[in-house]
Amino acid sequence: MTIFVSMILLLLITLMVITAYSLSTTNLRAVGNVQAREEAIAAANAIIEKTISVNFWEITVASDPPEEVDINADGVTDYFVELAAPRCVRVFPINRTTSASVTLPGMSASEAWNTVWELDATASQPTTGARVRVIQGIRTILKTSLKDALCTI
Secondary structure (H helix, E strand, O other), X not given: OHHHHHHHHHHHHHHHHXXXXXXXXXXXXXXXXXXXXHHHHXXXXXXXXXXXXXXXXXXXXXXXXXXXXXXXXXXXXXXXXXXXXXXXXXXXXXXXXXXXXXXXXXXXXXXXEEEEEEEEEEEEOOOOOOEEEEEEEEEEEEEHHHHHHHOOO
């Protein structure tokens, strides 16, 4: 009888250990997936920030090859980010009673336009299979000539 009770207790302890291991493995995978997703978002945002620091409206085609991002600064590419050509989605005149912009001196409000652009970046990591698409809107002021040439909405 003692052997029978001991065997049942041993079986129950074994089941508890297997269940604990399974749960910890599942939680570890979930945390890893969240980390990969957040890193992919950070990589896409880094390329978007890099893009808007220049005359991004001059970009007419998607990035080819994709931009490489080393998210943890170890010298190895972690993510590849494809950036679609920026797209002008909205144009509206600047309020005529105020100056157009501090960054565009000498431009009167009558020749300046608020333009809203959409930047679309997709970050992917081959090893984990993580893939994230980030769409960011940005407003910038353009002269009438640039607005007419670039924003055909």
